Amino acid sequence: MPLSESILNEIERCVINCQPKDCLKRIKSLPKEEVSDLRPLTLKAKPSVLSWNEQWEFKNGKPPSQKNNPLQIKLRNHSSYEDFESCYSYLAFATYTLSEIRKMPRDLHWNLGRDDVFELLAWLRPAWLQAIAKEQASVTLRYTVIKRFINKGIIEKAPNEGYATALIALPSSFYFKTAKEDFAAYLDENPDILTEDIWLLFQHDGTSDTNLNGTEKYGQDPWGKLFLSKSQTGEIDRQRLLKACCEALARDFVQMRSGWFSRFHERLEPTTDEKALLIDEYYLLLGSTIGPTVTFALKQLKELQKAGRLESDRLLNEIPPSLGASKTVTLNLALDLVFNIAKAEPSKVELCALAASQALMPEAQAGQKKVLRIFNLLKNTIPESISGELALYAENFAPSLTQDFEKFLDPQDVEVTATDFEEETVEIEPILSDSNRIPECTSLEDWIYLGTEIVEGTRNVAKVEQWLRGFGIYVIGAEKSAREAAAPLLKRVRQNAGRDFHLPIQMLFDLVQSIECQQPIDRTDWLADKPVKIGVFQGKDHFREPPEDLMALFLQMRFRELRDKPRQGVPFKNLSFPTHYPYWIDPAILVRRLNEYENENRTPDLTDFVLALARLAPEGRDAASEQALHLTSEHGRILCYALSGVAKGEMTIPAAWVTAGRTYSPDRGLTELAHLDLPAGPGISQPPRYTFEASKEKKTGQHETWYSYSWRVQITPERTSDIPLHYIYSSAISRSDALEKGYSWMNDTPSLINWKLSMTPNDQSGIYYKALRPLMLNVQYTDVGSQAYRCYVEDMIHSHAEFAKATTTAWALSIYSADRTCRDLAQEAFLTAFKANRFHREHAIEAFGFMFKSGVIMLSRIHPILSTTARVDQLAGLELTSVLLHAAESIETEILAQFGKFLEVCYEVLLLNKQKLSDRIGSNFLQGISQKGKADKAAKRIQALTFKALRSTGDPKGIYSYLSTTLNVQLPFRSQPAVDLILS
Amino acid sequence: MSDEHTNLRYRSPSTLIEKGNEQLLSLPTEASNESATDLFFQGQVKSPYVAAKFLRNLSRMVASRFHTPAAMLQKILIEADPIITSSQEALRFEGFSSCCSLYCRVDFTPESYSAINVSRGTTNVDFNHATRDALSRIRKNHSMSMAVGESAYTLISGSETLVEKKVKLPGRWLKGLTYVQIFQSLAHKKAELSRIQSAKLIRSIPRSNTKSVYYLEVSGSNARFTPMSRRPKCFVADLERLRLLEDLVPLIEKLTVYSDDSSNITVWQIDSKGMRFTLALSSNAWRGFSGEGLALQDLATETNLDTMEALFSFINHHEEFSAKQVSSFLNVTSIDTQSLLSKLAAQGLLGFDLNSHCYFNRVLPFNLEKLEKLNPRLASAKKLIEQDAVDIIEQSESSLRAEVRSNNLTYLIEGNEGDYRCTCPWYGKYRGYRGPCKHILAARLKAGFLS
Incomplete structure (x- = not known):
């Protein structure tokens, strides 16, 4: 018999008025076979639940307005929504099919654990419940909820992974209750848990959130304690527990989760007889x-x-x-x-x-x-x-x-x-070799094709510069039809600019906008001389580009100049377009480019000119300086100064003169420019001085101990904000206090880092000192080792630049990085730089020595690098070992136990190179080892090895020195007979 | 792409029956294979320890996952069962990881077993937990026999039981299984490492997710992974996938590495006691083999029906054959042969053995009718032609210049033999590494370059 309309209306009224108790009462008063007639009402209530469920936030205590509300329910407050949701749950659980229940919002499944719902389901016994209990065990249904249905005979036990995971979490259900014996009482009420269910804990390892290892670490190991106590009283078979542990271990669970089973096996303290049964x-x-x-x-x-x-x-x-x-x-x-x-x-x-x-x-x-x-x-x-x-x-x-x-x-x-494979000889090519040459765009189409590539990623500075050069030559002044051909590219730039808020892509966006309009775009955020907002995320300040990031501002200034070019309608050729990878300019070519400017009677843009000077390759300067003598303009004289160090004539562009002077020789004072009224700041008339300090502090939390590293770089003189950005070497230097702040480097995306490194390749110290802080974090956390910071190390490999002090310190930190790829890249950087004679051991000894001293050291990460480096290149391995042992000389404190393994590895590497040993490596450090054990043994072996090498040279001075300092042997005179005596 | 549901049913569970040191690995085939009434294979393995380790590792790889596709619950894809192909040349077990980024195969060559019965056939086998456990118990002094086929279940129990397993196989799993053969056929040997070199190399792989690309570099007596590429080398992304080989390190007699420079796919082959373990890595853990699109041009090529019939007849009479043999049999060029074989491989009819550099005939036990629909780029290209959206501007014997209209934009296409470029975002992003874009395909089809 169909449900009468009056009853249906009554139930509908209960739903509309959000009266769950009445609703349930009325549903339960129906004959079971008539309950399904409530389905239309359920479907009518569904849209309201779904939409409110999605946007449940009540503003000013009022619910969001709802268009899709067939029942015209008016919610007063959040509590009335909960009442409405209860009504809907009763109707849904009473009338829905399995697939419909599955599609219900997850949080409504939680209602299955409520007493009122339990009553309803115990009465209805729906067929879907078995499947839902199986699927949702440990997801939305707790063990106690499922067990309740099982005990009532509504569903059958399905001992699957979810059920076992729910069981793992069972003790936590009682964790926050005042009566701790609740868990024990629950076990007494459900004796099959101890007789049957607990063995499931040994068959499944749970999830990353819920597992026995986690309950041990963060939840006081309730299961372990229970098993121990019950095995002592004989309620659980001890031998079965031991065997179950082994069987669990044989299941190859995730390593972290399997640890509980071996630990618990040990906590049971099995006897030899018991163990013998488990052979x-x-x-x-x-x-x-x-x-x-x-x-x-x-x-x-x-x-x-x-x-x-x-x-x-x-x-x-x-x-x-x-x-x-x-x-x-x-x-x-x-x-x-x-x-x-x-x-x-x-x-x-x-x-x-x-x-x-x-x-x-x-x-x-x-x-x-x-x-x-x-x-x-x-x-x-x-x-x-x-x-x-x-x-x-x-x-x-x-x-x-x-x-x-x-x-x-x-x-x-x-x-x-x-x-053996064919030996690969790594040829170190000069910067200005043909294979390093960056090609130019040859046509507008070329420019479009290149654009489709760079718009997908602006990390490759050379390619973007290539595109910018093509922009000046082929796009400006091009016919409209030609610009139409670029329409797909322009569309893609717009799309990507909408997704990627980082600086380079946003600047490309501005450029292509300017192509379309042939006039400047009113983008006030780029034009304003104030901190630029990039990647504003939820209005948080730390996503703002800080004013201290002067390199980003310089880059922005350059793009702004380029963006104005279409309006002028005159094609131009960028001076700063690099000629050789990754970002160098062949001096001879820059002379030619400037010559063209002079012939056309044009004046270069200051940003473009300054950038071009800063990118001058260290090779080929002498030859180019002779050609530059023919240049007549002030820009020509500035270029001459950058190439030869000779400054003469009138100086009206101080920023360019300073850039030229710093490019010629980054580490000296520019006395020849003393007469100019230059701003006081680092990297202008004087090079900056950097001092740094680091420390390591052990910290202990509730569950774990960790080390906290701190690092401080002090730059003198400080950079002040009134120095124009065109002093590019100064713009590359951050203020000391800015380096302390996280936001000074948090916005550094891979492409922005590459761009910054490309701007002053002749002196990247300022950029590398800024990199120290994030690289320092890499020593500690793997996740911080995001790809962004790998760019610094990649640049060390590709740049052909010298390993200056700052670069070497950044490299030394990278070799300790928790991020394996960063370490591997650092190893590559070392191998490349060593081969190309760009690596300076004195800087490395200082950097490592400083880290040894301050405790910022992870020797365990060094061992494999030492071994593999020696395998790839024996001499490089020897050099690295020698550097580390020399650096260790600076240690004054008691030797740490970890040096034992380190010295053993060093010894093996030195042994590989025994023919090439020439100095007494780290002898003071080695003699200082007072502890007996691995370190002492290895130290003695290294000393003996180096002495052997020394003896083979027959150098009496060295031998005397060794004997007197190492063995404390005092010889009466220094003569060949004495040496012969020793050698014998 | 829609998911392909494939339900596999087995007459009985696979079992490793132990009688003292005697082991019999019984592998019943998929029950729907009604024609399979006899055992495909019956024989004794000469090195049971290696065989057991190889098979155990195969099942571990099949169960592994290195990437969970977005918007897809992890539990949707469960481990699939390996496929066995039996022939006189070899008994092969093959499968994919759950994420489809890893293909593995174990080949038992005739020298690794003494067979009582070997016949030709392809089927699924059930690799259950008990079998895997039992395989891990096999030691060097044990002996092991294998029986693959329908009647094998009688060896286990007297009463027939049906073990039903529902496996949801996504389209890309099936597609990958067909495409991986094409990539293998393009791969070349890059290095051959000894046991120690292999051990050093495999054990140097980082335990954590590297999030970076590595390259295999071999120099002197040293092989290593380096994150920098100084010259063309073997490209390996998501290196941690290779760690699955670590368990096999003590068994390695020789590790051979193959790769195809154009697709960034590497194949790692371990040889031990007449058995081979092959592991192919896709170019990224988040990408299966099917996403590469390199075979699209071959698939787009129109083929003469008579030639196809002749080819079918040829492969039905040859268990293993090289592209050269096919070329001389059909009297067609090597390019045409490659195109024909790619088409067959894409239909799941061919496997590829890198060791002999030969194809082998294999009919996948799945419904492959939908595979043709699994190349959306090709379908889109054909649609562009239907819509008359392609204008050929210039065309010579080998070069082409065209405009393709799509979504209110006009894309430029230009290039010559095998080297085309387009102004679309797909090309901008992948620069041809993942095959031609739909615009290039459409232009080439319209120009008649693919017939």
Whole structure:
């Protein structure tokens, strides 16, 4: 029988008046089979719920007006909305199908946990509930909600991943309640949790938010504590818990989450007998992909071996997967097990040696030493199988162990396994080589095609400059039809400018707008001489371009000049267009360009001219300066000054004269310009002086400990805001206090960094000192190592610029970066600069020394770089090792334990280069090591090695010095007989 | 692109039956394959430890994910089951990662097994959790047999059970499976590394997401990944994907790296005891193989029906064949051959073996009728021609200059043999690295350059 209209109207009134209690009462009073007749009403209420659900924010206590409101519901306040939502939930849960329930807003699913809804569903028993409980377990439905339905027999238990995750989170349901025994009481009420459900916790690892590791760290480990107490009382089978832990570990859960199971296994403190029952499980874990799980299994097996509970044959059969481990601790444990067998059962030494040889795959010297220990137990002749196996690893022997291993090898085997590639010789080309040349646009079409590329990314300065040059030559004054051909490009620029608020793309936008209109655009934000708003995000101030970012303002000024060109309608050729990658100008070409200007009787724009001077390549200046002598204008004389350092004639453009002087020699005072009334500031008449300090502070929070690094750069004299931007070298220098502020570098996007680096390539110190702060953060946080800051290191590789003090400090910080790519790039930068003789060890020693001193050091990040650098280029490896050891001399404090591993790596690198050692590397530092252990041993070996090298030179002065300082030997006289005596 | 739902049903679960040190890997095929009444393959693996490791790693790769597409719940894509192709030349297991950026294949060559029965066929197999667990228990002194086929289930239990699994396969998964073969056929050997060199290289891969492109550099006895490219090298983006090979490091006898400079796709092949593990990486973790568009020109080329029929007949009678053999059989040029083979590969009919540089015949057990619709760029190009939006301005034997009208704008196209440029944003963004844009395709089609 269909539902009567009067009842329907009553329920509708309840909904319209937001009366959930009456609504529920009336629904429940209906016969079950008539409830579905309420569906039209549900659908009528749906639009209002959906739209209010999307914009639930009430302004001034009033709900947002709603057009899509078929029931004409008038909400008074937020509470009335909640009442309306309840009414809708009753109707929806009572009438909807599974797919409709799935499409309901997520937060309405939360209502399934309410008592009133539970009552309704217990009465209706809808078919969809089973599926929703399965899908929404741990998402919107808590364990207690699902369990309630299960206990009532409304749904069946579906022990899936969501159910297990909801169970992990169960204790947190009671966390904030006052009575802590609630959880215990709940378990008593639901005994199947302890008998059945808890084992699901060992089969699923939960989610990144909800997992046992998280509950241990942040929630006082309620499950661990419960299992411990219940296993003590015998309510949970202890052996089953131990086995479940191993089975969970065998499931290769995410490393962080699997840690709980191994820790809990240890907290149960299993006896040897209990562990002996789990031997199969431990062996299985040796093949795990999770390193700590393998280590855990090896520890258990070691204990069992000690108790004599392991069969050696089976162990030798099962252990191979762990012998390839890359972690030293795992490898050492595995090798210890093998060594113990070899020692206890001489008949199995060969088998042990064969197995152990697989552990030579990792480069770790410590592991290889342990392998050697097993090989040394081989007393008789070496079987072919072993020497053959060993030969496979010959190229991986640590230099210090090569000799020891070679006695077990058949030399012929080694030759067979060696695989060499063609040696790549990295040719360092001069800046002004043809391969570095930047091509020019040759036609308007070329310019359009290039435009389609740069509008997708403005990072490539050379290409944008190429485009700007084409803009002056082909676009200005072009026919309208030609401009129409550029319409797709203009559209794309507009699109991208709408998405990307960063400076370069916005400036391109202005340029193309000016092409379309052939007149300046009224963009007041660009024209105003005030801080520019770029990328305004939610009106927050820190997204404003700060006034201190003078380079950005200079760039803006240049684009503004270009933007006005279409109105003048006269084609022009940019002087500052770089001729060679990444941003250099061939001096001879600049002379020619300026000559053209003179012939056409035109005066260059000041920004363009200043930028062109600043980009002059260091090569080819002498030849070009002779050609420049023919130039007659003041601009010509300025160019001569930039090329030869000779300043003469009238000086009416001081900013250009200063730029020329600084380009000629960035580090000296410009005395020849003393008569000019120059502003007082850094990078004008005098070069700036930088001082910096850094410190590391240990901080402890509630759950973790971290280090906080601080860095301060002081620049003298300070840059003041009244210095015109055209003093470009001065504009590249930030104020000291601006460097302290985050916003001074937070807006530095990759393209803006590249642009800044391209503006004063002859002296990038100001830019690199600004980079120190973000690079410093990279030492600490990986995520901060965003691609933006990699640009600095990339530039060190491509720029051909000298590694000045600031560059070297930035490089040294990059090599410590938490961001692996940044470290790898820094390594490349070093290799390139070393090869091109651009690297200056004294700067590097100072930078590293400073970091050693201030504690800003991550030696563990240096080890792999040292090794790989030495592998790629032995001399470069030696140089880096030498730099680091010299830098360590500045340490006055007690030697840290971490130096042990560092010195071992240094020793291996030095050993590779023993023929090339020429100085006593870091001897003061090495002598100062007082602690016994790895560091001391390695230090002595390095000293012995360097002495050996010194002895081979036969230099008496060096030998005397070494003996007196290192060994404290006082010789009565300095003569050849004494040297001979020592050498003998 | 719409999702392609493919429901896979199995007569029984795959099982690794253990009897002491004897292991039998039973792999029942997909139940809908009614014609498959016999075992495709039955034989004993000579190096069970390596085989087990390879297969275990294959299943791990299939389950891996390096990118979750935007607006797509992570759980939508679940691990898919590998496909087996059996032939006299090799028994091959192949599959994709959930994100489709990684293709992997295990090849068992005849020298790696002693077979009782090998016949030709392609099917899906169920790789379940229990099988994976059991595979990880196999050690060197164990022996292992494999049986692939419908009747294999009788070896497990007497009663027939049907294991039904619903796998939602998105279009790009299927498309990638067909396209990866085309890219492999274009790849060339870049380096061959020894076990130690491979170990050093693979273990040097950063554990964290690198968010940067790396290049493989080989020099002297050293192979390494470097973030800077000084000269053309192997390009590897999202390097962490290669870490999946780490478990196989101790088994490596030789690691061969192949790459195709134009598409930035690399293929890594491990050889061990007569078995090969192949891993192909797409140019980015967020992009499958299908997004490259390099085969679009081949697909756009019009083909003579008689030639296609002859080609079908040829591949039905050859298990493995090279492009040269096809070229001489059909008496067509190498360019035409490449185009024909790309078309067949795109229909899922061909696989490619980099080791022998030969194609092998394989019929994917999916409904591939919709694949033709999965090339939207080609469809858009044809639509532009239909709309008469293409004007050829200049045309010679090899060069072309055209204007294409689209969305109220006119795009310029110019270029010659294989090197075309367009003023559209797609071209601006990818500069041809991901195949031609629809405007270039349309202009070339209109000019008759693709017939």
